[in-house]
Amino acid sequence: MQSDASSRTELTDATIADSEATIEQLKELRFNEKNLIIYSAPGINDELSARYLRSFAFVTFKRRSPGFIGDLITVLQNREPEIIEECGDYAHFDLKRTIWSLELLRKEMLNNDEFQIFRVKAPDTESWNAFLLGLTEDRRQWFSAVWLHAECYMYRRIWSIFQRSDTLANYDYFGEQKTSAARSLTPLMRDILEATRKLPRSQENFQHLLKLSAWANRCDLSITTEGPDAEIFHRIAEYDADLLADQSADIWKDLTEACEPVYVDIVCDNAGFELFADLLLAEYIVESGLARRVRFHAKAIPWFVSDVTHQDFHWMLNYFRKHDLPELRAFGRKIRGYLRDRSFILCDKSYFWTSGHDCSQMKRVQPCLYVYISDSALAIFKGDLNYRKLLGDINYKSTAPFADCLRGFQPTSVCALRVIKSDIYCGLPVCAVEWLTEDNPEWMTAGKKAVIQVAIKHRLSSDTVV
Numbered sequence: 458m459q460s461d462a463s464s465r466t467e468l469t470d471a472t473i474a475d476s477e478a479t480i481e482q483l484k485e486l487r488f489n490e491k492n493l494i495i496y497s498a499p500g501i502n503d504e505l506s507a508r509y510l511r512s513f514a515f516v517t518f519k520r521r522s523p524g525f526i527g528d529l530i531t532v533l534q535n536r537e538p539e540i541i542e543e544c545g546d547y548a549h550f551d552l553k554r555t556i557w558s559l560e561l562l563r564k565e566m567l568n569n570d571e572f573q574i575f576r577v578k579a580p581d582t583e584s585w586n587a588f589l590l591g592l593t594e595d596r597r598q599w600f601s602a603v604w605l606h607a608e609c610y611m612y613r614r615i616w617s618i619f620q621r622s623d624t625l626a627n628y629d630y631f632g633e634q635k636t637s638a639a640r641s642l643t644p645l646m647r648d649i650l651e652a653t654r655k656l657p658r659s660q661e662n663f664q665h666l667l668k669l670s671a672w673a674n675r676c677d678l679s680i681t682t683e684g685p686d687a688e689i690f691h692r693i694a695e696y697d698a699d700l701l702a703d704q705s706a707d708i709w710k711d712l713t714e715a716c717e718p719v720y721v722d723i724v725c726d727n728a729g730f731e732l733f734a735d736l737l738l739a740e741y742i743v744e745s746g747l748a749r750r751v752r753f754h755a756k757a758i759p760w761f762v763s764d765v766t767h768q769d770f771h772w773m774l775n776y777f778r779k780h781d782l783p784e785l786r787a788f789g790r791k792i793r794g795y796l797r798d799r800s801f802i803l804c805d806k807s808y809f810w811t812s813g814h815d816c817s818q819m820k821r822v823q824p825c826l827y828v829y830i831s832d833s834a835l836a837i838f839k840g841d842l843n844y845r846k847l848l849g850d851i852n853y854k855s856t857a858p859f860a861d862c863l864r865g866f867q868p869t870s871v872c873a874l875r876v877i878k879s880d881i882y883c884g885l886p887v888c889a890v891e892w893l894t895e896d897n898p899e900w901m902t903a904g905k906k907a908v909i910q911v912a913i914k915h916r917l918s919s920d921t922v923v
């Protein structure tokens with residue numbers, strides 16, 4: 458039998474909890490009213506935006522990104538000794554100001570403040586400011602902007618905060634997460650290397666490695682964070698059930714039917730296991746004569762936590778080359794050989810990939826990159842963010858043809874290998890989205906489904922470039 462006092466206390470606690478919840482709800486209602494939040498999901502052909510309450514964009518800036526910035530601050534605080542070791546004693550003071558600036562950024566986001574132009578000089582400052590000033594008034598805040606623009610702006614703001622400091626300007630604040638994720642998957646990478654030496658040229662082997670590269674996109678550190686299944690390579694066929702679109706046969710046909718391609722481009726996404734799978738695919742493309750060269754596009758700055766920078770690419774190469782395991786050492790040496798004889802090319806830094814622009818703008822804002830990619834027989838875009846850049850974050854009808862959603866971006870055959878992690882899609886079978894949503898309303902951010910899609914641009918025999 459509880460005493461009166463303790464039951465009174467419980468009642469008081471419950472009442473306090475209820476009133477706190479009510480106060481929180483009132484705050485949310487006031488925020489939504491003040492910021493003109495629309496109590497629906499985006500309509501067909503609307504651009505994704507946190508202005509829609511029922512959108513992953515709203516959840517991103519209301520919860521995920523403020524939490525992510527908080528976690529980044531905690532990582533910096535906990536890693537201060539290593540950072541001072543790497544960047545010098547003065548980093549102690551730069552860290553304080555960096556953390557203070559990150560806290561300011563977090564507050565701006567939660568207050569739905571207007572985007573600020575960049576003042577710290579960098580190769581892309583001018584283009585980023587032109588982009589921001591080109592946004593209409595009603596698209597310059599966190600909860601009104603196109604989601605893609607706001608999310609890219611956030612990662613560029615984070616980089617500019619580090620750029621402002623003398624000691625941290627070259628510090629990759631996502632570096633430790635990327636390298637430890639890669640190290641943790643060494644046994645799996647060794648097993649896959651053993652199983653993929655001297656694979657004969659065949660459609661089946663190509664599709665197998667293309668699907669491995671697609672599913673390796675599940676391993677990112679900004680949203681899915683889980684590692685790949687230890688049997689992913691041998692069980693890849695079982696994943697076909699979760700491939701909502703699979704045009705891998707069309708991609709094989711496109712590469713093998715016309716004149717012998719010279720280049721295949723891979724616009725990379727995540728470091729670690731995904732980069733390993735991309736290197737494996739590229740090795741097969743070159744070794745089986747599907748193309749003479751594979752060109753890799755990496756990010757110029759730390760991006761979406763686990764995206765590959767040039768530094769990550771070289772770290773991975775050296776990690777393999779110097780590893781105790783002979784399989785990894787041999788693979789590392791082979792990649793270095795490919796880089797030396799230009800069978801593999803790590804493209805020069807392009808700040809387009811870390812701009813706010815979607816791919817339909819490339820011809821206008823970075824014509825040289827568009828022309829460069831048009832020399833390729835196939836451009837493979839990896840991951841969810843690149844998919845959003847291909848579609849311009851437009852909420853297309855789920856059955857809209859992939860080629861139509863590129864809005865004129867067709868430098869060559871464009872392929873997307875994407876694990877679905879955000880609420881945008883196209884080229885899916887009728888009713889697929891409805892059925893999946895009925896089964897699990899959160900399916901599109903779970904990273905359990907994927908697509909392999911391609912928009913073919915037929916090459917004339919005279920297109921060979923040497």
Ligand SMILES: O=P(O)(O)OC[C@H]1O[C@](O)(CO)[C@@H](O)[C@@H]1O
Nearest residue numbers: 677679680840841842843878879
């Ligand atoms: O590494 P990926 O596959 O581009 O995923 C990046 C993730 O970040 C997001 O922007 C979510 O915040 C999604 O686009 C995607 O889930």
